[in-house]
Amino acid sequence: MNSTTRQQALDAMAGTTPENPLDVLVVGGGVVGAAAAFDASTRGLQVGLVEARDLAQGTSSRSSKLVHGGLRYLQMLDFKLVAEALRERNLLMTRTAPHLVKGLPFVFPFEHRLADRAFIGSGVTLYDGLSTAASALGNGLKSVFSGAGRAPLHRHMSRKGLQKRFAGLDHDKFIGALEYFDAQVDDARLVMTLARSAASLGAHVAVRTEVTEYLRSDRDGEEIVGVVVRDRETGAEHRVYARETIMAAGVWTGDQEKLAHAEAQDGTGPALKVLASKGIHITVPKDRIPAQGHVGVITQTDKSVLFIIPMGEYWSVGTTDTAWHEAVDVPAPNASDIDYVLEHANAVLETDLTHDDVIGTWAGLRPLLQPVDADEASSSKVSREHTVMRMAPGLSAVAGGKLTTYRSMAQDAVDFAIAERHRDRSSLTEHLPLLGAQGYGEWAERADDIAAGYNLAPKTVQRLLGRYGSLLSEVLELIDQRPELGEPVPGAAGYLGAEYVYAARCEGAVHLEDLLERRTRLFHEVRDRGLEASEHVAALVAAEIGWDEAQTEYELRAYASYVEAHRAAERAATDAEAAELMRAVLPAQQVLETS
Structure with missing residues (x-):
């Protein structure tokens, strides 16, 4: 994808007509929108994807960058969501994106010897069980954590064991820990790779392309038959026709609903209400928090969860969970957010972090489904399960969910949208690797040779493999030239x-x-x-x-x-x-x- 293919995609979509429309048009280039375009493309459909800004510029590049089941949802007794997420995690790590999604052990420190070990230990035991069952349901996928077909089971640590594993924690406070396993991902690269994978199958992908109007049928004025888009680089407008339009707008869902006027004539039609909850992260230098190897920390705060996550030469520390009432285009951490993260990090660390340690920050808005009677102040209690809804004939929307379950959300959205016209077209995304995944193992085995041949440090080659997978060959061709x-x-x-x-x-x-x-x-x-x-x-x-x-x-x-x-x-x-x-x-x- 580049400026030339972007223009080609716009030209192709502008060339559609009511008689010759796209099969599916996806509005929104976050993780679910890009995945929906990929999913529809695997079914052999004619697909378009438009995104008003850059791929993943909103929520999908501003997450905790974890692929996980979500221990906190076990506390909410949301076993279905956790099981689904663990299955999707295992699928990403073993088949569809092993170059992008990597295993990450976490330590969960204990303050109370018996109560914490019993309560947290029972929860993680259930987590391990759900993960094993999810893998079994997923055709016995072989785990990359170990050769045994599943992630390693959790293990308990003594105070001494925790001090050796994660020296940066306050060991006067913590009497031990439990270590369990999840995974991490560069969220923006995942979205970009999904979009490229869709484009490789023929999808027309155009970023910086904003929907300004939803087109309705001349017959009854109810059916949505496409959209008007504006090229934000040139100002040019185009009509794009589609048999089915899927709204995958995340926290922009409300704005798109208003634009589409999808409510029924009497004003009582369906609507998806999405609550925007802000989560922020800070980054600090790797040497400020000593630890042995690649390992993270998770613990609970009074309002959210505290993650300390290794990311190359720095740590990511977060997060918060507060209702956001401003425009969804402009989330940003403020001073009190940063103070909150520092305060809660310092409550568990041996040496306090200060504002001088902060390298960077980001803020993302979680798109949480809003029950009609929910209290906005309690955003952390809103379910993360997703919903697909018919907004009008020819227009459906998907909202809610979480990064880890993007694939199943996209599959559900496409299944729903095309049910009447293409019920026989099944999704292949459970089986089809993303670009860079096919042949990744062979390239990983050549890491030492690549480092020597291109005079690169071994850690640089590992980083490149984690970004490009087997597409590293294309990057190396540039260096050859x-x-x-x-x-x-x-x-x-x-x-x-x-x-x-x-x-x-x-x-x-x-x-x-x-x-x-x-x-x-x-x-x-x-x-x-x-x-x-x-x-x-x-x-x-x-x-x-x-x-x-x-x-x-x-x-x-x-x-x-x-x-x-x-x-x-x-x-x-x-x-x-x-x-x-x-x-x-x-x-x-x-x-x-x-x-």
Whole structure:
């Protein structure tokens, strides 16, 4: 995917007619929308995907970046959701995306010797049992944790064992721990890979393409037969016709519902109400929290869950769970959010973290289904299960759920949408690996040879394999053609020049922010948020994306403004103040006005 294929996708969708429509049009390029486009494409359908901003620019790049069953949902007795999530976790790790989804052990520290071991231990025992049963139902998938067909079972640790495993914890406070296993993922890369996988099967994928109107049939005025989209890069508008449109808008569901006027004539028609709950994370240097090997920490706070998650050369620490009442386009951590995370992290760590330790932050909005009588103040108690609903003839919507269950959500959405027309077209996503997964094992076995042949550090090759899988061959081809692309970009935390060129050429990046915040995570990994690297990256990709000198200068200014606004939001006292600061740079992020 690149600027050329984006225009080709727009042209193809603009060429549809009421007599020759797409089979399925997906509105929304988050994880569920991208997965729905992939799912529909595996069924041999003609598919389009439009996203108003960049792939995963909303919630789907701002999660805890975990693929997990969700221990907290066991407390809510939501066994169905946990079992489904564990099955999807195991499927991702073993078949569909083993290059992107990696096992991660967690320690759950104990303060009370008997009560905690009994209560938490029983919960994790059930968790292990559900995981084993889920794998058995999934055709006996072989686990990558071990060769035994399942993840290792949890184990208990003494105080001494915990101190050896995770020295950074407060060992005067904790008398031991339990270690269990889940997985982690670069959420933005997962979404981008899903979209590329859909495109590889013929789907038309167009980012920076905003739905401005839903088209209704001339016959009865009720059936949705397509949409009007606006190209946010040029301002051009196009009509796109589709037999079925799937709204996968996450926290934007309410806005899209209003735009579609999907309610019945008497105003009592179906509607999905989605509550936006904000979760924030901070990043701190890896050496600030000593631990043995690749291991994370999970514990409960008074309002949420505390995760300390290893991510390369830094730790991600979060999260919060607070109702968000501002525009959903502009979530940002404020000062009290950061204070909350630091306070709860310091309650479990041996050495306190300070604001000076914070490298970066992000905030995401969880799309939680809102029961009619739910209290917005209790957002953490709203179920994460998803719902698919018919909004009007020809238009359905999917909402709720969680990152881990994206595949089953997408399958349900497509099944529902095409039930009347294509009941015989079954999904293949349970069996079809994403791009980069096929042949990944063989490439992983060659890691040492790749490191030697390209003069790369072994950890760099492992990082590359975790980003590209077997598609690493395409990145290495760039280095073969231009050896200088095998060098790290100055100020870019070890990312190679080839990675940015590849992102512009093959991964659909349109703006500089796409490259520094989602195709790579530099915005969260270095203290200057990528400002030093931005000029080098812009020079590398300008010709690939088609930027002239004026556009390149604009991209640099827009990114610098975005960084400045985000830093100011981190010092704001309230959500309203933080949102206002981010709103001021929103147009600059999204579109270069033509003159």
